Amino acid sequence: ETGVTQTPRHLVMGMTNKKSLKCEQHLGHNAMYWYKQSAKKPLELMFVYNFKEQTENNSVPSRFSPECPNSSHLFLHLHTLQPEDSALYLCASSQDPRGSYNEQFFGPGTRLTVL
Amino acid sequence: AQKITQTQPGMFVQEKEAVTLDCTYDTSDPSYGLFWYKQPSSGEMIFLIYQGSYDQQNATEGRYSLNFQKARKSANLVISASQLGDSAMYFCAMREVSGNTPLVFGKGTRLSVIA
Numbered sequence: 296e297t298g299v300t301q302t303p304r305h306l307v308m309g310m311t312n313k314k315s316l317k318c319e320q321h322l323g324h325n326a327m328y329w330y331k332q333s334a335k336k337p338l339e340l341m342f343v344y345n346f347k348e349q350t351e352n353n354s355v356p357s358r359f360s361p362e363c364p365n366s367s368h369l370f371l372h373l374h375t376l377q378p379e380d381s382a383l384y385l386c387a388s389s390q391d392p393r394g395s396y397n398e399q400f401f402g403p404g405t406r407l408t409v410l
Numbered sequence: 411a412q413k414i415t416q417t418q419p420g421m422f423v424q425e426k427e428a429v430t431l432d433c434t435y436d437t438s439d440p441s442y443g444l445f446w447y448k449q450p451s452s453g454e455m456i457f458l459i460y461q462g463s464y465d466q467q468n469a470t471e472g473r474y475s476l477n478f479q480k481a482r483k484s485a486n487l488v489i490s491a492s493q494l495g496d497s498a499m500y501f502c503a504m505r506e507v508s509g510n511t512p513l514v515f516g517k518g519t520r521l522s523v524i525a
Contacts, residue, residue, distance in 0.1 A: 328512070335517075336517070337414075337514075337515050337516060337517045337518070338455075338501065338503075338515040340512050340513070340514075343512055351512060383453055385453070385455060387455070396443055396460060396462065397443065397505050397513065398445070398457050398460060399455075399457070399513060400457065401447075401454055401455035401456070401457075402454065403452060403453050403454040404453040404454065406453070
C-alpha cells in the first residue's frame with residue numbers, strides 16, 4: 296500500500312453542501328497534518344495532530360472541522376464553504392513533529408472546487 | 411516576515427544539464443532543518459533531500475545535492491543530469507526546532523526540462 300492515501304481525489308461541491316475529506320497513513324507515524332495549496336500561494340498549514348491530539352490550528356475558519364479518531368486516520372469535514380476555499384488539500388504524516396528532522400510524507404491531495 | 415524565499419517562479423533547463431534552484435531562509439533559531447520537496451502535476455509532494463543546520467557537509471541524494479551556505483542563509487538545490495521527469499514544482503521548506511514550529515514552505519519554483 297502507498298504510504299499516505301487521500302479520498303476523494305477530486306470533489307466538486309456547492310456552498311451549502313457538507314462533505315468530508317479522508318486521509319489514511321500506513322507508515323506507523325504519530326503526527327498528521329492538513330495543508331491547503333491555493334494557486335500562486337505557498338503551502339498553508341491548517342491543522343496538526345500529534346498522537347490524536349490537535350496541536351496546531353492556524354486560524355482556520357470554523358467551516359473546516361478536523362477529526363483524528365486515531366493516529367492512522369485524519370478527516371477534514373467541510374460545510375458552508377466559499378468559492379475561495381477551492382484548492383488542493385494535502386494530507387501529510389510524520390514520525391514525530393518535534394526535532395529538526397521532520398520528514399513529512401504527503402498524500403496525493405484532494406482537488407476541491409466550490410461552486 | 412517571509413521565512414522561505416524562492417526567487418525563481420520558473421526555470422528551464424536542457425535535458426542532461428545541471429540546474430540550481432535557489433532558496434534563502436530567515437531564522438534566528440540556531441537549530442533548524444531544511445527540506446526540498448518535488449510536486450509533479452499529479453499533486454503529491456515528494457521528499458527529496460534534507461539538511462540540518464549543524465550538518466558539516468552538504469547533503470546529497472543521488473542526482474540531488476543541497477548547496478548549504480549557512481552564513482548566507484541559503485540552501486540551493488542542485489539537480490545534476492536533468493531528466494524530462496524532473497519537470498515539476500519544487501518547494502523549499504524549513505523547520506525551526508526551538509520554537510517547535512511546523513514546516514514552512516516557500517512559494518516554489520516550476521522547473522521545465524526540455525529535450
